[in-house]
Amino acid sequence: MTRTDATRPYPAAPQPGVSSLSELGPFRRLRLALSLSAVGQWLTVPALTASAVVLTRGEDVAARAQAVGGVLGLLLLPAVLLAPLAGLLAARADRRVLLLAADALRFVIVLTVPLLDNLPWTLAAAFLAGLLGLLWTPVALAAPPALVPDGPPDDAPGGGTNGLRAAARRSALRTVSAAAPAAAALFTVLALIGAGLFDGAGDRTDLVLYANAAVFLLAAAAVALIKDVAGAAPVPVPSPLALLVRGGRTGAPRGLGAAVTGAALASGAVVGAARLHAAGLGGGDAGYGAVLLALTAGLGFGIFLGPRILGPFSRRRLLGLAVVAGALALVVTALVDNLPVAVFATAFVGVAAGAAWACGTSVPAAPADAEAPEAPEAPEEAEPPNPAYPRAVALVTAFVAVAAVPPLAGAIGGTRIDLGGGVYDLAGTAAALLVAAVVALLAGLLAYRRADDRRGVPLLPDLRAALRGEVYVPPGEEPAEPAEAPAVRNRGVFIAFEGGEGAGKTTQARLAAIWLRDHGYDVITTQEPGATKIGMRLRAMLLDRETTGLSIRAESLLYAADRADHVTNVIVPALDRGAIVVSDRYVDSSLAYQGFGREQPVEEIARVNEWATGGLVPDLTVLLEVPPRTGLARLSAPADRIESESQDFHERVRAGFRALADADPDRYLVLDASRPQAELSREIQYRIREILPDPIPLGTEDATHTFPAIRDV
Secondary structure, eight states: OEEOTTSOOOOOOOOTTOOSGGGOHHHHHHHHHHHHHHHHHHHHHHHHHHHHHHHTTTSOHHHHHHHHHHHHHHHHHHHHHSHHHHHHHHHHSOHHHHHHHHHHHHHHHHHHHHHHOOHHHHHHHHHHHHHHHHHHHHHHHHHHHHTSOOOSOOOSTTSHHHHHHHHHHHHHHHHHHHHHHHHHHHHHHHHHHHHHHOSSHHHHHHHHHHHHHHHHHHHHHHHHTOOOOOOOOOOOOOOHHHHHHTGGGTTOOTTHHHHHHHHHHHHHHHHHHHHHHHHHTTOHHHHHHHHHHHHHHHHHHHHHHHHHHSTTSOHHHHHHHHHHHHHHHHHHHHHOOOHHHHHHHHHHHHHHHHHHHHHHTTSOOOOTTTTSTTOOOOOTTOOOOOTHHHHHHHHHHHHHHHHHHHHHHHHHOOEEEEOSSSEEEEOHHHHHHHHHHHHHHHHHHHHHHHHOSOTTSOHHHHHHHHHTTOOOOOGGGSOOOOTTOOSSOOOOEEEEEEESTTSOHHHHHHHHHHHHHHTTOOEEEEESSOSSHHHHHHHHHHHOTTOOSOOHHHHHHHHHHHHHHHIIIIIHHHHHTTOEEEEEOOHHHHIIIIIIITTOOHHHHHHHHHHHHTTOOOSEEEEEEOOHHHHHHHOOSOOOTTTTSOHHHHHHHHHHHHHHHHHSGGGEEEEETTSOHHHHHHHHHHHHHTTOOOSSOTTHHHHHOOOOOOOOO
16 A cells, blocks of 8 residues: 655645734744844855955965864754754743844854954854754744644644644745755855955955844844744754664665765765865855855755656655766866856756755655565555654764865865876865765765665666656566457456545546546546436435435445446446546445444445445555545535534544555555645556556557557646
């Protein structure tokens, strides 16, 4: 059984009185404050790095590189070593006070850096800023959901108050993440302004530091104007080092650790070498900001669009390939002695790293013995990896990269290479980036080898097919035809859509039928009850609210009678001619509604329906799950006799559908129907592909020597 209810839920209708987060004035004000503070936090990275370079401008390249590595390493060191302690302190403090204190203290710290103009204090300021950022981040992510007022209870994951709070958490995460490219762009603009106003490098750097301090001051003022940030709540922050030690027990997919290591190493190496590398290319602080902007914007673009570019391509296979592509782009960044090309290649490093992150954190874990030839298939119910594990890997790897790459660049120094007809000057930063690229490339290849779930399938044809929107099928894996193939098409495919009221069965059944017809299939869409003339009369009796006094047994038998006529006159004839039958409800609805809902013996109802249908079972049953309260709220027409039943009845029906799915997992695709319609359709199409017959009649391939491909719309 393929379960998707562990994926990020889509917020359903919120509680009465609060229809969206934009209606919450405190939330809007807090989001503004967090945006300012996040911009200041990200701006601190290039501001302190540039200050360290200026403070060591009279020394050699190695000393400047060590200063850069020291600043970057100290900024990340608290997150690596003190995360649990910071989480404990954040849990015990008042959120408003902590947010205000963090911004006020960072204002003072950053302001003193240009005033003292001292490298040791700059290094200390980096550590203190990193420590305050560690305290600020979990509170910034936890405070917005606490502003959502309590409403009527709702069992829906993503519905009502819970839905608004989940949306608030996502909004807070996007606010903090989107501030990174904004800060890089602001740094670039300030560097250009400083270059036009001041001749001295120190004055230009001081301008950035003063602006950085001003951003923190504005953020503190914005927090001070907020009076209703909720009180403290536990904010668990696991230790990154402890997570790395027990990484094999976090449910992570095979190859995820290697992939995240490679992606974080490539990105961290760019951050560590960017200031000195940009200076070597004649870019100065403005070039440094452009490189950071390209990297951070590329990361966001890769996370959002990376896995969507190659729709049919395996996510596990893309996991390693993205890291390999990023490592190759890092080679271009290192070797091409041109700032615009380096910026463009860095953007691709970010895109590749973002795509690897999105793929790695969205695929379920494979079984431990997946590499063995006789290994069983991965269990469909495998859970996604613990999100804290890849974050821990990325954090520790980035810390090592930003702290080690600059000193490595200084130790290597510039090298002149004789090419036989010319010379090539390899800067120390370029050499350090090349070392990081090689390690990232090896990590990507390891991740590809461990995570690849299409072994034996050639990569290039698979990629070309994915670019065309197809799933590549190797010629050797085409279905073998019998020695004397009949001149008629094989039996068709039977797909049933099930679920509670308002789950979207009719919509998804219609969309699936349209998609199948677009790909050349003969499709019959039908429903229960009421697919035949007799069935229409039975439907009127069964669903009319005026029908009273109908016994439970009679109800069950009437549904079975409708189904018997439906199977005999609609479904079986269509299957016999090779059509695809898409039915809105089938036997499982009787088992769920009349069995579990009416609390009648499910086995007896199953026996009656087995006799009525001749034992016909769908090839695939798509179960759309939605909490009854949410589903019934979606209905626009007056409720019929079944829809008018009690909340407890519909809860039993929902539990019944899940019990049926658990008992026959290979036949079911279980989907969280609160998610966007397009996402549901895409997953349904992926699953239907696996059971589709050839849309071309038998014998056609003998004449054309072609294999028909299924394309996405």
